Structures are given as C-alpha cells and as structure tokens.
Amino acid sequence: MLEIKNLKARIGDTEILTGLTLTVNPGEVHAIMGPNGSGKSTLALVIAGHEDYVVTGGSVQYMGRNLLEMDPEERARIGVFLGFQYPVEIAGVNNAYLLKAALNAKRRTHGEPEVDAFEFLKLAREKMALLEMDQALLNRGVNEGFSGGEKKRNEILQMAVLEPRLAILDETDSGLDIDALKAVAKGVNSLRDPGRAIVLVTHYQRLLDYVEPDFVHVLSGGRIIRSGDKSLAIQLEEKGYDWVREVANA
Amino acid sequence: MSASSINTELLERAVGKLPSDLLMPQRMRALTRFAESGFPTTRHEDWRYTNLAPAIDLSNLWLLEAADGAADEPRSDASRHYAAELASTVDAHWIVIANGVVQKDLLTRLTAQQLPGLEAVSVAAGNVVQPVFSILAEEPMTRFNTALLRDALHISIGAGHEPDKPLGLLVIDDASSGSAVSQTRIILDVATNARAEVIEYHASIGSHGHFANVVTELKLAQDAAVDYVRIQNRDRAHFQVGKLITRLGRNASMRHAAFDLGGALVRNDVAVDIAEPRASIELHGLYLADGKQHIDNHTRVDHRVGPAKSREEYRGILSDRARCVWNGKAIVHAGADGTDAHQANYNLLLSDKAEIDTKPELEIYADDVKCSHGATVGQLDKAALFYLRSRGLERDEAAQVLTRAFAAAIVAKSTVDNVRGHVETLIDRRLQDLVGGASR
Numbered sequence: 001m002l003e004i005k006n007l008k009a010r011i012g013d014t015e016i017l018t019g020l021t022l023t024v025n026p027g028e029v030h031a032i033m034g035p036n037g038s039g040k041s042t043l044a045l046v047i048a049g050h051e052d053y054v055v056t057g058g059s060v061q062y063m064g065r066n067l068l069e070m071d072p073e074e075r076a077r078i079g080v081f082l083g084f085q086y087p088v089e090i091a092g093v094n095n096a097y098l099l100k101a102a103l104n105a106k107r108r109t110h111g112e113p114e115v116d117a118f119e120f121l122k123l124a125r126e127k128m129a130l131l132e133m134d135q136a137l138l139n140r141g142v143n144e145g146f147s148g149g150e151k152k153r154n155e156i157l158q159m160a161v162l163e164p165r166l167a168i169l170d171e172t173d174s175g176l177d178i179d180a181l182k183a184v185a186k187g188v189n190s191l192r193d194p195g196r197a198i199v200l201v202t203h204y205q206r207l208l209d210y211v212e213p214d215f216v217h218v219l220s221g222g223r224i225i226r227s228g229d230k231s232l233a234i235q236l237e238e239k240g241y242d243w244v245r246e247v248a249n250a
Numbered sequence: 251m252s253a254s255s256i257n258t259e260l261l262e263r264a265v266g267k268l269p270s271d272l273l274m275p276q277r278m279r280a281l282t283r284f285a286e287s288g289f290p291t292t293r294h295e296d297w298r299y300t301n302l303a304p305a306i307d308l309s310n311l312w313l314l315e316a317a318d319g320a321a322d323e324p325r326s327d328a329s330r331h332y333a334a335e336l337a338s339t340v341d342a343h344w345i346v347i348a349n350g351v352v353q354k355d356l357l358t359r360l361t362a363q364q365l366p367g368l369e370a371v372s373v374a375a376g377n378v379v380q381p382v383f384s385i386l387a388e389e390p391m392t393r394f395n396t397a398l399l400r401d402a403l404h405i406s407i408g409a410g411h412e413p414d415k416p417l418g419l420l421v422i423d424d425a426s427s428g429s430a431v432s433q434t435r436i437i438l439d440v441a442t443n444a445r446a447e448v449i450e451y452h453a454s455i456g457s458h459g460h461f462a463n464v465v466t467e468l469k470l471a472q473d474a475a476v477d478y479v480r481i482q483n484r485d486r487a488h489f490q491v492g493k494l495i496t497r498l499g500r501n502a503s504m505r506h507a508a509f510d511l512g513g514a515l516v517r518n519d520v521a522v523d524i525a526e527p528r529a530s531i532e533l534h535g536l537y538l539a540d541g542k543q544h545i546d547n548h549t550r551v552d553h554r555v556g557p558a559k560s561r562e563e564y565r566g567i568l569s570d571r572a573r574c575v576w577n578g579k580a581i582v583h584a585g586a587d588g589t590d591a592h593q594a595n596y597n598l599l600l601s602d603k604a605e606i607d608t609k610p611e612l613e614i615y616a617d618d619v620k621c622s623h624g625a626t627v628g629q630l631d632k633a634a635l636f637y638l639r640s641r642g643l644e645r646d647e648a649a650q651v652l653t654r655a656f657a658a659a660i661v662a663k664s665t666v667d668n669v670r671g672h673v674e675t676l677i678d679r680r681l682q683d684l685v686g687g688a689s690r
Contacts, residue, residue: 049640050636051636071639071645072636072639072640073640073645077642084640088634088637090638090652091655092655092656092659097651098638098651101641101643101647105641105643106642162642
C-alpha cells in the first residue's frame with residue numbers, strides 16, 4: 001500500500017530524512033520510534049504533503065501512485081490521513097462543519113453522494129460515543145480551547161469518520177492521561193481492518209501496550225536503522241535509544 | 251486652477267440652478283465656506299493616505315453640465331428595480347434615496363402605514379423642521395454636501411417608541427445615463443427611551459463614473475438605543491465619501507456595524523460625541539477589498555464626560571493590490587473620568603501587494619480612565635491552511651473557510667437580525683473573489 005524508497009527531505013537548509021525506506025501493507029500496524037529530532041514527524045508531514053518540506057530524493061508510492069506529485073487535499077481524498085502531533089486551533093470554524101466538509105470532499109472524490117446533516121450527525125455522535133468524547137465539542141471551533149487530550153481525541157474522531165486507508169498518527173499518545181490513552185487506543189483498534197494500514201509515530205512504547213503493532217522500526221538520523229516485531233519496542237524501553245545507535249554503528 | 255481642485259465658478263453656477271426652496275440659504279452658506287476650504291488634500295493629516303483627486307476630477311466634469319442646469323434629474327427605473335429586489339430579500343421599512351432625492355412614493359406608503367411614533371419626511375417636499383446642519387458645517391465634505399443638496403431625509407422616532415421592523419435606508423445612485431455626483435443627507439432623531447434598528451444600505455449601478463457624498467446625522471436622546479448596520483455595496487468603479495455623526499444622550503446606547511464590500515475609492519468617517527454620562531457606543535466594521543480598491547475608515551469618539559464606554563473593532567481582508575486605511579481615534583477630554591475605551595483593528599493580507607495603513611490613536615486628558623488599543627496585520631495561518639487541506643478541503647476552499655471565520659467575528663457583532671443572512675451572502679461572494687484573486 002505504501003512504499004517509501006530512499007526518501008530524502010529537508011526543511012530550509014537542514015537535511016532531515018537521509019534515505020528512508022519503508023514498506024507498509026494493508027492490514028498492518030507499524031510503529032515508528034526514535035529519539036527527538038530523528039525525523040519521525042518530518043516523515044509524517046512529508047507523506048501528508050506539507051509544503052515546508054522539500055523532497056530531494058527517493059520516492060513515495062501509495063496504492064501504486066506517486067504521492068509526492070499530489071496536493072495535500074488530493075492525498076487526503078484518496079485515503080491518506082495524518083493525525084497531527086499538534087492539532088491547530090481554528091477559531092470560528094465549526095468542528096462539525098469541518099468534519100462534514102472533509103467527509104463530503106472524500107465522498108465526492110469517490111463518486112458517492114454527500115451525506116446530509118442528519119446522517120452526518122448520527123455518524124459523528126456514534127464515533128464520539130466510542131471515543132468517550134464530550135458531544136458538545138462538535139459545535140465548538142475546531143480544537144478551539146480544547147484540552148490536550150480533547151485535541152488528540154478529535155484527531156481520532158476525524159479518522160474514525162473519514163475511514164482512511166492509510167492512517168499516520170504522529171505522537172497521538174503524547175500528553176494523554178491513562179484514560180484518554182485508553183479511549184484513543186480503543187478508537188484506533190476499532191479501525192484495524194485487513195484493508196487499512198496504520199502507522200504509529202511515537203517516542204514511547206506506552207501506546208503500544210494498547211495498540212499492538214505488527215512491526216516496529218527505529219528511526220535515527222533520518223533513516224530506519226533497525227526493524228523488528230513488537231519485542232523491539234520493549235527492548236528499546238529497557239535499554240534506551242543509545243543502545244540501538246550502538247548496535248547500528250557496530 | 252491646479253489639477254484636482256474644484257472649479258468654484260462652475261460650482262456656484264450649479265448651486266444657483268437648484269430650486270430656491272427652504273434649503274437655499276443653507277446651500278449658499280455652505281458654498282461660501284466650501285469655496286474657502288476646497289476638498290481635503292493629502293496634506294491634511296486625516297487625509298494623508300486618501301487622495302480624492304479622481305473624485306474631484308469627476309465632480310468637475312459633472313459640474314460642466316450641472317452649471318447649465320443640464321445635469322440629469324435622477325432616473326430611477328434601475329434604482330427602483332434594485333430597491334424592490336432588496337426589499338424582497340431584507341424585511342424592513344424601506345425608504346429609498348435615489349441620486350440624492352428621497353423617493354416620495356415609498357415615503358408616502360410608509361407614512362400611510364401610520365407607524366406609531368415614526369415620522370419620515372423629505373426636506374425638499376417643503377414640510378419641514380429646521381434641519382440641524384450647523385454642527386457639521388466645519389467639515390469640507392459636509393459643506394460640499396450641503397452646497398449641492400437637492401433633498402434630505404428627516405426621520406424621527408418618538409419618545410418610548412420602537413418600530414416593529416428595522417428602518418431600511420437605501421441610498422442608491424444610478425450612473426447609467428452619464429457620470430454623476432450625488433449628495434445624500436439623512437437626519438435621524440431618536441427620542442427619549444425610543445429604540446430602533448436601522449439598515450443604511452449604499453449601492454450604485456451604471457457603467458459611468460459616480461461620486462457619492464453621504465452625510466448621516468444621528469441624535470440619540472436619553473435612554474435611547476439604536477442598532478445600526480451600514481452596508482456599502484457600491485459598484486466597484488464608483489467613489490464614495492461617507493460621514494456618520496452620532497450624538498449620544500445620557501444612558502443612550504448605539505451599536506454600529508459597517509460592512510464595506512464595494513467601491514473603487516471609499517472613505518468613511520464615523521464621529522461619535524459622548525456629551526452626557528453613561529452612554530455607550532460599539533463601533534464594528536469589516537472591509538473586504540481586492541483589485542485596486544481603496545477603502546479608508548476613520549473613526550473618532552469624543553469622550554467629553556464619564557462614565558461612558560466605547561468599544562471598537564474593525565477587521566479587514568485585502569487581496570491583490572487593494573489598499574486600506576484604518577484610523578481609530580478616541581479622545582478622552584479633561585474631566586471625562588470613568589471612561590472605558592477600547593479599540594482594535596485586525597487585518598488579513600492575502601497578497602503581498604496589498605497594503606494597510608492602520609493607526610489606533612488614544613488621546614487622554616482625564617485621570618481615572620481605562621483605555622487600550624491594538625492593531626495587527628497578518629496573513630492566513632499557514633498551519634491552519636495545511637490542516638484543512640490535509641482533511642481534503644481544496645486550497646481556495648480552505649482559504650475561504652479561514653477568511654469567513656475571520657470575518658464572522660464582525661458579523662456576529664451586527665445586531666440587526668433581519669439583514670444578517672443577506673450580509674453573510676454578500677461577504678461569501680466577495681470572499682470568493684478575494685481568495686480566488688490571491689491564488690491566481
């Protein structure tokens with residue numbers, strides 16, 4: 001589904017991704033771990049199409065198409081979803097409005113009829129209940145005045161409503177208390193599906209206790225230096241990132 | 251005669267061609283004074299950024315005909331059509347002033363309804379009170395207005411009364427049969443404890459040049475409350491200078507929201523005089539400009555006594571090579587203790603060729619006051635734009651969503667419900683132009 005080959009990207013004059021290769025198949029859950037500054041968020045933002053990052057080499061294929069040629073909105077409509085590490089607050093833009101506009105943009109792309117207000121509300125409420133979200137958040141400005149946990153749940157709500165094929169969740173676990181973490185994990189697990197791939201970008205192993213990955217990759221210096229199954233995450237937690245670097249350099 | 255000054259000789263002759271009615275002595279006085287001052291120029295501090303030269307040139311052209319008495323008597327078929335359309339969209343008691351002349355049929359119809367406490371008359375029809383023009387006499391643009399005035403609309407709302415619907419004042423100018431200059435004058439007296447919603451709507455049509463000079467005078471007596479919405483939706487090739495002067499009585503309150511959407515060269519002055527305690531004024535405004543539009547908003551609040559409160563927030567969205575000016579002045583005079591004044595101006599520039607000159611000004615001569623001001627100029631939030639696009643919204647759609655949200659803060663302050671939907675539609679339409687222009 002996602003095939004990244006030797007990807008190189010920079011922001012300004014700083015090279016951040018230095019030759020990253022990764023293959024993700026439908027139905028798989030991948031965890032990408034790594035120390036701060038290793039390029040985890042950059043990878044997520046490059047896949048989503050952030051214009052500040054310049055791709056200087058390599059390729060990203062999604063469902064056989066060149067993702068790097070597409071605008072961010074086009075990527076979103078064909079099923080790529082990024083759960084932001086820092087979801088922006090957009091005062092004055094209604095949360096429900098955005099959710100509905102996003103859903104209908106995707107449906108139009110797929111030649112499906114737009115959902116009406118009634119169907120939409122039913123769907124949104126159902127997903128919010130699953131995430132144990134306060135329904136009042138639907139009628140607030142997008143992330144406006146939301147707590148850290150509410151913002152992350154809101155990202156998962158968008159994912160649950162949009163049902164992407166490829167979901168990249170950037171540090172979705174950071175700043176969550178244990179109840180919020182469990183609710184978010186429940187939301188993610190509910191979307192596990194043989195046709196869908198999920199990439200969890202995370203600094204800590206904590207989330208992986210609740211969402212069990214099929215593969216764990218360690219990112220350092222802008223590329224993947226080690227891959228394994230979920231036991232790699234446990235080793236990392238015990239021995240720290242220095243251990244991986246030493247092993248990789250040996 | 252230097253370039254871009256008015257031809258006084260033609261002006262005198264044009265004034266002489268107007269009917270010798272009740273207004274004539276006032277016209278002559280204003281003419282003398284205007285001849286002394288002429289139009290304001292960019293050498294005046296208050297007019298530094300706004301050059302009226304195109305409007306003056308147009309006036310001179312028009313005066314060539316007007317001096318012979320040949321200037322068009324307002325033709326109002328198109329205006330009538332516009333008025334009917336607007337009336338079917340916005341529910342209000344509409345009065346129409348077309349090319350400076352109060353349309354008598356609508357006035358008659360309104361009068362026939364015998365709304366309690368409401369009286370609306372045309373000054374030119376002769377049945378009038380002494381108009382209260384004197385306090386405005388020192389403004390050059392007001393002198394120009396008075397000197398060439400064909401008519402004026404005088405409305406009064408009696409003590410304790412409240413009309414069942416908003417009063418709609420459509421100021422429409424038709425330049426379809428030739429370039430034209432028009433003077434519009436509105437006087438609104440709101441008596442003790444009376445309330446009203448007012449929609450002052452400026453529009454223009456026609457492919458020739460037009461320059462509208464509009465003066466509105468508002469008096470609120472003790473405990474009166476007025477919600478006032480001004481919509482300027484002129485043809486984008488036309489010029490307007492508008493002045494709204496408000497006097498607030500004790501405990502009177504006025505909420506004003508202005509929407510500037512059209513016009514090529516637009517200057518609005520809002521002056522508020524707080525001469526009695528416990529009055530409150532809210533001034534809100536939104537200006538949307540693209541192409542080469544020039545929109546200048548000057549406001550001035552004189553706090554002569556306290557306690558009293560003024561709140562002001564203007565927002566602007568500019569695209570292409572638009573140029574806007576905002577100057578918000580609050581003067582707290584000596585002894586006006588207990589004054590609470592706040593003013594803010596926020597701007598979004600969608601193009602790097604657009605320009606805004608913003609200047610909040612506070613002059614404080616009293617001791618016990620609470621005053622603050624601020625202004626910002628920024629661009630669309632890139633992070634927000636990317637966030638929306640990453641959810642599948644197209645760039646222009648995302649930009650429109652963000653600009654609409656920015657503008658919505660002012661729409662929300664507009665308190666006349668009957669016109670809100672219409673204002674939102676107009677704003678959406680303009681934002682499409684602005685956003686589309688910015689990404690071209």
